[in-house]
Amino acid sequence: xxxxxxxxxxxxxxxxxxxxxxxxxxxLTSGLFxxxxxxxxxxxxxxxxxxxxxxxxxxxxxxxxxxxxxxAAIWSWRHHGLTMLYSDVSDYPLWYLPVxxxxxxxxxxxxxxxxxxxxxxxxxxxLAHRVHHDSRPPTAWTAMSFHPIEAVSGAVIIPLLMFVIxxxxxxxxxxxxxxxxxxxxxxxxxxxxxxxxxxxxxGNWVITxxxxxxHHEDYRCNFGLYFRIWDRICKTDTGLSRRIVEQAGxxxx
Amino acid sequence: xxxIIAASLIAGTAASGMAAPAQASEVEISVTNIRSTxxxxxxxxxxxxxxxxxxxxxxNALRVVVPATKNAKIRFTGxxxxxxxxxxxxxxxxxxxxxxxxxxxxxxxxxxxxDAKVRMGPPKYKDAVFEHGTANQAMTxxxxxxx
Numbered sequence: 376x377x378x379x380x381x382x383x384x385x386x387x388x389x390x391x392x393x394x395x396x397x398x399x400x401x402x403l404t405s406g407l408f409x410x411x412x413x414x415x416x417x418x419x420x421x422x423x424x425x426x427x428x429x430x431x432x433x434x435x436x437x438x439x440x441x442x443x444x445x446x447a448a449i450w451s452w453r454h455h456g457l458t459m460l461y462s463d464v465s466d467y468p469l470w471y472l473p474v475x476x477x478x479x480x481x482x483x484x485x486x487x488x489x490x491x492x493x494x495x496x497x498x499x500x501x502l503a504h505r506v507h508h509d510s511r512p513p514t515a516w517t518a519m520s521f522h523p524i525e526a527v528s529g530a531v532i533i534p535l536l537m538f539v540i541x542x543x544x545x546x547x548x549x550x551x552x553x554x555x556x557x558x559x560x561x562x563x564x565x566x567x568x569x570x571x572x573x574x575x576x577x578g579n580w581v582i583t584x585x586x587x588x589x590h591h592e593d594y595r596c597n598f599g600l601y602f603r604i605w606d607r608i609c610k611t612d613t614g615l616s617r618r619i620v621e622q623a624g625x626x627x628x
Numbered sequence: 629x630x631x632i633i634a635a636s637l638i639a640g641t642a643a644s645g646m647a648a649p650a651q652a653s654e655v656e657i658s659v660t661n662i663r664s665t666x667x668x669x670x671x672x673x674x675x676x677x678x679x680x681x682x683x684x685x686x687x688n689a690l691r692v693v694v695p696a697t698k699n700a701k702i703r704f705t706g707x708x709x710x711x712x713x714x715x716x717x718x719x720x721x722x723x724x725x726x727x728x729x730x731x732x733x734x735x736x737x738x739x740x741x742x743d744a745k746v747r748m749g750p751p752k753y754k755d756a757v758f759e760h761g762t763a764n765q766a767m768t769x770x771x772x773x774x775x
Contacts, residue, residue: 449748452747452748453748456745456747462745462746462772462774463745463772463773463774464773464774464775465661465663465772544733544774545774
């Protein structure tokens with residue numbers, strides 16, 4: 376606890392601090408990939424200035440919501456030793472480091488797939504998820520562009536997983552980096568990964584822009600976050616985006 | 629009431645401080661879990677909350693450096709009765725500081741009295757503080773490595 380403040384005040388101050396960090400992370404990452412896009416695909420975002428401004432506004436609002444559960448989890452770790460976060464690399468065997476990363480990504484992916492399916496129920500779509508799909512086509516600024524109601528479902532999962540799946544702080548940092556980078560690149564409107572990754576055994580199971588763009592084209596398919604596992608199990612996987620594959624001048628798979 | 633207790637505690641500490649030379653004794657630390665015999669283990673002991681864990685700006689801090697060995701022992705002598713906290717650094721490249729990756733994560737081992745844990749940043753003084761009386765005292769501190 377910050378000396379001399381009550382618990383709610385401490386968490387409020389913490390939330391504000393984490394919100395600023397999340398907002399900066401968003402602006403820096405999306406800004407970087409926006410620049411890369413303007414170099415690699417000149418003109419791709421032409422005429423999307425208004426949309427991007429709107430995406431930034433929704434995203435900054437989402438940052439405020441993401442900050443609250445994150446700050447609460449950090450606070451309970453720091454001051455009460457709660458959560459399963461560990462910092463001594465010998466607390467668990469070394470092989471557990473990559474395993475914990477995979478467990479976190481799979482759990483997050485599962486949460487996302489099913490909440491995302493829910494968000495496409497007409498009631499929830501009109502209430503919240505519509506905001507995210509107003510980005511047509513998505514850009515490097517779309518990843519965090521959510522209605523506050525949907526932002527809540529995105530905000531609680533990693534703090535919650537911190538209490539369930541043991542993970543080393545550095546691996547959690549990698550989870551957050553993967554989440555941030557994949558979130559931005561999957562919405563960027565072009566494929567940054569080489570063909571041999573996208574059109575490979577790995578690409579059949581891992582989601583990149585070619586796959587997620589299809590969700591923004593057709594809506595009721597390709598709901599996954601990192602992996603195509605749930606989409607394949609539930610037969611909601613319809614393959615890769617027409618626009619992106621066309622741009623790349625390659626036959627769809 | 630609490631103010632009176634605090635005042636008498638301060639008076640008591642001051643008094644024992646004055647009598648220190650007669651009552652000073654040893655704190656001996658057995659270091660466990662050292663991962664290599666590279667470099668040295670730097671230890672420092674302070675009673676100043678704001679100087680923990682690196683003992684900077686504490687003219688009265690006690691410092692000991694020993695070679696990193698499997699069962700390293702560190703001995704602080706002339707420790708007057710009072711409250712203290714100890715921080716250890718396994719300075720593997722012996723450059724006198726805790727090296728960090730990306731400017732954040734310590735690459736070298738650390739350990740604290742009461743085996744206080746590192747979470748976001750080093751532990752607070754209150755989590756590592758222990759009482760030292762007039763008798764010699766022994767304790768173990770486990771080294772931890774983040775990376």
